[in-house]
Amino acid sequence: MNTLAAYKKHLQEIGKLRSAISLLHWDQRTYLPPKGHAARALVLGKLAKMAFELLVSDQLGHYLEELETQNDLSLEEQASIRVVGKAYRRQKSIPPDIYERFTIAQSRSESVWEQAKKTSDFELFQPHLQKMVDFSRQFAELYGYEDNLYDALLEEYEPGMTTNQLRLVIEPLRKKLVPFLKQLREEGTQPHTEVLEGTFPIDQQRKLSSHVLKAMGYDFSAGRLDTTIHPFTISTGPRDTRVTTRFINNNLFSGIFSTMHEGGHALYQQGIPQKLHWSGLDGGASSGIHESQSRMWENMVGKQLPFLRFFQPILASVFPEFARARPEILYDAVNTVTPSLIRVEADEVTYNLHIMLRFELEEQLINGRINVGDLPELWQDAMKRYLGVVPKDDAHGVLQDVHWSAGMFGYFPSYMLGNLCSAQIFAKVKEEIPDLDEKIANGKSIVLLSWLRKQVHRFGKMYEPQDLLQRVTGERLNPSYFTQYITDKYSQIYKL
Amino acid sequence: MNTLAAYKKHLQEIGKLRSAISLLHWDQRTYLPPKGHAARALVLGKLAKMAFELLVSDQLGHYLEELETQNDLSLEEQASIRVVGKAYRRQKSIPPDIYERFTIAQSRSESVWEQAKKTSDFELFQPHLQKMVDFSRQFAELYGYEDNLYDALLEEYEPGMTTNQLRLVIEPLRKKLVPFLKQLREEGTQPHTEVLEGTFPIDQQRKLSSHVLKAMGYDFSAGRLDTTIHPFTISTGPRDTRVTTRFINNNLFSGIFSTMHEGGHALYQQGIPQKLHWSGLDGGASSGIHESQSRMWENMVGKQLPFLRFFQPILASVFPEFARARPEILYDAVNTVTPSLIRVEADEVTYNLHIMLRFELEEQLINGRINVGDLPELWQDAMKRYLGVVPKDDAHGVLQDVHWSAGMFGYFPSYMLGNLCSAQIFAKVKEEIPDLDEKIANGKSIVLLSWLRKQVHRFGKMYEPQDLLQRVTGERLNPSYFTQYITDKYSQIYKL
Missing domain, CATH: 1.20.58 (Methane Monooxygenase Hydroxylase; Chain G, domain 1)
Incomplete structure (x- = not known):
């Protein structure tokens, strides 16, 4: 040999x-x-x-x-x-x-x-x-x-990314998001959410989630859908990528978006070609790029009007109480913005603020500029500054996430990078598939999947994340796509 | 160390x-x-x-x-x-x-x-x-x-057992069973089975099986029940013994007895004490002893009147069509004897005949007294002699079982030994727990489990199967308990 x-x-x-x-x-x-x-x-x-x-x-x-x-x-x-x-x-x-x-x-x-x-x-x-x-x-x-x-830790999850680069991204992002959030809260019109109320049997929710996964193009002959407490996606072999999700009795869309999020991760894995199997390249280019795929399907597809137009009749076929729910009303309802204490429950506008807070604290911790003992107070301060809300205890504050307990310092930025990359890639998709909205509304989101397969998935880990982004979108990480997306979408929903 | x-x-x-x-x-x-x-x-x-x-x-x-x-x-x-x-x-x-x-x-x-x-x-x-x-x-x-x-192969599954010993067991057994089967068919009254007819949704069947497993004393916090094509029980760790079963739409009791059979294996595993975990002793004394536990719960408990008295109201609560099914009618119906081509579908009377046929063929194969090419014809001959039925093709004959394809020669006798041991051990149980029938009818089969735990399960592989049998029943393998059990039970059911 x-x-x-x-x-x-x-x-x-x-x-x-x-x-x-x-x-x-x-x-x-x-x-x-x-x-x-x-x-x-x-x-x-x-x-x-x-x-x-x-x-x-x-x-x-x-x-x-x-x-x-x-x-x-x-x-x-x-x-x-x-x-x-x-x-x-x-x-x-x-x-x-x-x-x-x-x-x-x-x-x-x-x-x-x-x-x-x-x-x-x-x-x-x-x-x-x-x-x-x-x-x-x-x-x-x-x-x-x-x-x-801190760069040495970041490298594990985002090859090539540095603290300085992150700061260059975060600074303008924060300068946009914090005042925009304030404006939404003070001048905007909060959408009605009554349309989402009700109790939804889990078995029916599961059927709906399977349907959505299939519609996304997920291959059930190379995977499964199961339920768990903290949803995740995992490849237990080269042709076996399993999605898990969770369902909440009185929050139907939580389960659907959780499934779409995990489904986005799974489509990435399923799109990695056989020649990369077991080569060390059979994964995403980085945690951030992986997250860009999950966030794209969850937010840029799922929480948009075209998808809800496609989805509403399916929803009504399983839950007849939605027979008269107009997609426009659903759209507004699933896109309310509420500064909250818990990252995993955050909406698109506030999510990155949760991440910035964590990044700043962990970067200082690693560099010894703050002490572990100061974290609870620093957390409270930062929450107030960024989100205007303060946790009543540490369980809803510094203790909420598992990452630090496992020593996963350097991971949090991936969530934010995922959001930014998803907007940047999706802008390119819309440019190259001008009738994407129509296609999605007609249940043909497969055009999006084909595009992602060709531009992103088939390369696995072959390129570093920034190089991949350059290949796919023609430029390196540029947060303005995300801020543009957020301000456009939410100005409209909140009638600013 | x-x-x-x-x-x-x-x-x-x-x-x-x-x-x-x-x-x-x-x-x-x-x-x-x-x-x-x-x-x-x-x-x-x-x-x-x-x-x-x-x-x-x-x-x-x-x-x-x-x-x-x-x-x-x-x-x-x-x-x-x-x-x-x-x-x-x-x-x-x-x-x-x-x-x-x-x-x-x-x-x-x-x-x-x-x-x-x-x-x-x-x-x-x-x-x-x-x-x-x-x-x-x-x-x-x-x-x-x-x-x-052949003894060298037998040793893998039945430590201490020899071909000669097996022959000494099989000869009298065959001499009893073959004529008894003939008598049942010719002089007996075949029970009515209409009471079993119907279509039974799988989800409901699953509930029923879970209920039965719980009633047997199976610990769901150290195991699970799932469905599969060919049911099996497996320990994936010292405190994790999983049962699988299968359900047939129009054959309700098939699923129940499959669950009880696998449940019997699982109770054995769950009864092995912590001190034997990972010691090489954390399994059954032999394949035959393991099978004695599964067959006991399936046949000596499940296919008996006391259990059916306990079970009928539970059955009726899930499938109301059984509300008026008398346990005596169910008892007769689930105990019909029909010589059939397929081992895994065989009833208690004919099952061992299927095994004898396989034992005789494989023993001769291993000793080179017959050739592989002669198997289909020899199979047909033996089926005719023992069971009076002949398969129309090899799929229903020599090709039906997986064992030989995996080179598992020497395994088949364990099934027969399991049947014989279950009768021998159960006779002892009835002697030591005189009101066992009443207990089981009242849903207290836990007295049986406690007895088995103390007499059999807690030893794991500590004793060779015959030594264990001696300890438990006071004698070595004695097939007359089985023939007594069979002739008593079926003479009554078939009104001989």
């Missing part, structure tokens, strides 16, 4: 382990009975350790070293070596014993966080969060960086 | 891999989308190989060698070393390259069998079956045996 073949075989072995790990995770969050959790944690720990050992193995190091100098490789092979090489070097830079101590501390931290969130007890969580911060700072030093320690 | 601790740790590592493998299998047979199967086979292959390598590792060999001479071990530790040592030596006796060639041939054979069964094409399957026979003979030689090559 030559080195290239051996390299590919090695990646396939990692891929197989990850495939099993993904199924164990999926099951853990969907069907695992309560008493099965303790053993499952041990099983997952073992497989994760094996996958880690394969990734940092000297053998892989040798393959990479040899292949990095080889000049007869395909574009995909070159990209694979670049992406895998980067992951290899990042992981390799962490001494195994430190990494092991981290995973143990992480697991404890997550479970203490769960407890602390329930009782709104930040002090209980504080020492664990401190450990997560300390480990992350140590990792960042070991990964290496140029300007800002 | 001392040797004992290292040994236990090693077993736990094997256990974790097997746990992951079990989940991958469970998913494959319940929820895996069609396009996910190809990759799943690769993932399963990798994990199975890793588990195999851990089992035959020299390290484990050294631990065993050292511990086998140690004399301060607990009963459980001694049993673990005996059981694991046996498995180690059996696997170790097969050269890895032969084993690898076998697993590849096996996988092909199984998929060709599936095709051949569909088109009833024995010739297509013949060369693959030949390979499975050849491998099995080779394995049997390598495992070693005293009297009969």
Whole structure:
């Protein structure tokens, strides 16, 4: 076997382990009975350790070293070596014993966080969060960086992105969004939402969600739809991408938009071609680009009039109480803006403000400019400044998200980048498919999927996110598409 | 770490891999989308190989060698070393390259069998079956045996059982069953079955099955109930034993008895105490003993009047058409005897005849006294002799079961042994719990479960099946309990 073949075989072995790990995770969050959790944690720990050992193995190091100098490789092979090489070097830079101590501390931290969130007890969580911060700072030093320690963490989720670049994006965004939100609240006309009220049996909601997924172009022969508490999408193998969603009895559209969001992630995964399977490139270009796909289907498709025109008769066929609900009325109702305490419940206008707050705090934490103990108060201050609302306790504030408890510093910006990229890409889509609205209204959103397949999905991780954005839209990240989209849409809905 | 601790740790590592493998299998047979199967086979292959390598590792060999001479071990530790040592030596006796060639041939054979069964094409399957026979003979030689090559294969599923012992059991059994069946058919009064007719929505059937499982004492917080095509029960971890069943639209009791059968397996697994988890003893004493538990709940409980008295009101609450169905009428109807072509559909009287036929053929195959090519004709002859019916094609004959395609020679007798043991154990239960019928009729079958837990389940694999039977019933395998049970029950139902 030559080195290239051996390299590919090695990646396939990692891929197989990850495939099993993904199924164990999926099951853990969907069907695992309560008493099965303790053993499952041990099983997952073992497989994760094996996958880690394969990734940092000297053998892989040798393959990479040899292949990095080889000049007869395909574009995909070159990209694979670049992406895998980067992951290899990042992981390799962490001494195994430190990494092991981290995973143990992480697991404890997550479970203490769960407890602390329930009782709104930040002090209980504080020492664990401190450990997560300390480990992350140590990792960042070991990964290496140029300007800002935080860049080394950002790199994990947004290759090529830096703190400085983020600031250049956030500053103008905040300057638009904060006053615009104020204007909406003070001068705008809040839409009526009575049309959405009612109780909707879960079984019927599930049918509706399956219908929507099918209409989006999701391939059920290469995936499934199940329910869970915190929705997620996962590929448990190259042709097996599973969507999970959640349904709320008295909030019908919550489940539909959750399904469309996860469906957007799933379409991206299903669009990755076979030649990239198990190559290290079989994922999204970055967390932000992945999020651009989910947010596009949720917001740029789902929360728009054309889709609601298509969807209203389907909705009425399952829930006859919607037979007379005009799509225009639904459109206004699902697009109300309400500054709220909880990120995952935020609307399109306020969502990014939640992210900015988190980015600013975590960037300062990592650089040691603020202390873990100051977080609750700093959180309150920032909420007041950005959103004008203040949480009554830490459970609705600094304790609300799981990310920090798992040491995932650097992840939050991806959510914002996803929003920005979705608007930028969608503007391009509308330019290239002028009758897109009509197509979507007629249930032909497949034209959008085909376009995304061709322009985005088929490349997997072959390009860094900014390079992909450049290829797709002709320019690098430009937040003005998003602000334009938001001000146009909500000025109209709020009759400004 | 001392040797004992290292040994236990090693077993736990094997256990974790097997746990992951079990989940991958469970998913494959319940929820895996069609396009996910190809990759799943690769993932399963990798994990199975890793588990195999851990089992035959020299390290484990050294631990065993050292511990086998140690004399301060607990009963459980001694049993673990005996059981694991046996498995180690059996696997170790097969050269890895032969084993690898076998697993590849096996996988092909199984998929060709599936095709051949569909088109009833024995010739297509013949060369693959030949390979499975050849491998099995080779394995049997390598495992070693005293009297009969087939004994070496039997040992896998029924430790301590031999061909000669089986013959001593089968001969009197056949001499009773074949004429009794003839008598039932010729002189008996076939019960009416109209009471069972109807169409029963699957969702309602599922509710009913959940209810029955709960009533049996199955712990849903350590397991689940799902549907599949060929029902099975699997432990995907020490506290996670999952039942699968299947429902037939127009055959309500098929689903109920399938659930009770699998539930019987699951109760056995759930009854294995924590101290045996991941010790190599966390399973049934043998396939036959495991089957005795499933058959007991299905036949000795489910297909009896006391249970049907308890069950009828529950049934009527879900399907009101049974409101006036008298338990006595249901009892007769679910216990009709019909010689049929397909083993898995066979009633209590004819089931063992299907097994005898398979045992005789496979024992002769393994000893080279008959040829693979002669099987279809030999099958037809035996069916005529034992059951008086002859399949119209091989799909309903020699091709019906998956076992041979996977090289599982030696497994079939377990089904018969399960039936015999269930009658023998149940006779003891009735002796020790004189009011068992009344208890079951009042929904208190938990007294049976408690008895089984104490007498059978809590030992896991600690004793060889015959030793366990001796402990539990005071004697070794005695088929007369079964023939007594069958002749009593069916003479009454058929008014002989």
